[in-house]
Amino acid sequence: MMIYQKLLRNSGYKLTPQRQLIIDVLLENNQSHLSAEDIYQLTVEVSPELSLATIYRTLELLTELKVVKQVNFGDGLMRYELGDDSDLHHHHHLVCVVCQKIEEFNEDWLGEIEDRIEQEHGFQILDHRLIFQGICSNCRKNDN
């Protein structure tokens, strides 16, 4: 937590209790791809006065500082995940269309593909998003 205080300070921001709480929630639910509303539901128990607006503002700030990354699964809202850049670049998602659960997996084979795209299209790649939609092993067992 000292880490985050320092990180904010260095950029001219303060680690307020609200921001601390939001970061805590993100840390505790690391693999969960929380939405702003999800975070609100988790913080409201601890600190009912914390407003959704503050959550959005904090997430915007943390995104700017690269503490969190926004991910859009196309389900109508933004989701946020903690993580450092090096991880995230090789980190993708499997979204189950039955139970909506999101699995993660890591791979780095996009590297060579990116090289090819840069050569063939002259397109300088900064980031990518790869999302697979399908049916997870659990739902396949319960063959819905």
Place this chain on the structure above:
Amino acid sequence: MMIYQKLLRNSGYKLTPQRQLIIDVLLENNQSHLSAEDIYQLTVEVSPELSLATIYRTLELLTELKVVKQVNFGDGLMRYELGDDSDLHHHHHLVCVVCQKIEEFNEDWLGEIEDRIEQEHGFQILDHRLIFQGICSNCRKNDN
């Protein structure tokens, strides 16, 4: 256009003038990744009484019938593209963060990756979305 009439009929729907017009606009702007609002702007010239609500309902219907596919580039609104499934599966996007232009490219190397995921995760893949964000060749030349 007969094709679409048949397609709708077979599913119990009618090819109304409004639906026809929306399909025409999609056909004429095939590579354009139009949003609902874009389509509205294009139809309103021809047929000013056509409402945005009808466009949304038509796009929902066409999505259901697999005539169009929704694509979410994470820019806050849904975009729609015509196309048959076989194409779309090997069809990805390069989104320029400078000029917002969207290039397309086709590749099918995700096949082997999908096989691996199915084996390792027991996850049955139905679809995927791969989007690269970066700087297009044009914007690189004008070195912004």
Place this chain on the structure above:
DNA sequence: GTTTTTGCAAACAATTTGCAGGGAT
């Protein structure tokens, strides 16, 4: 005591919905 940061409520933008009228079969 100035600068951040917050909570509240209002504003906003994209999309959806309820309903009553219009059109096709």
Place this chain on the structure above:
DNA sequence: ATCCCTGCAAATTGTTTGCAAAAAC
């Protein structure tokens, strides 16, 4: 005559913003 389809306006949802008060330095 029924059922599908449409336009309109209102509702909904996710997110952003203006402003005045509270907190941090």
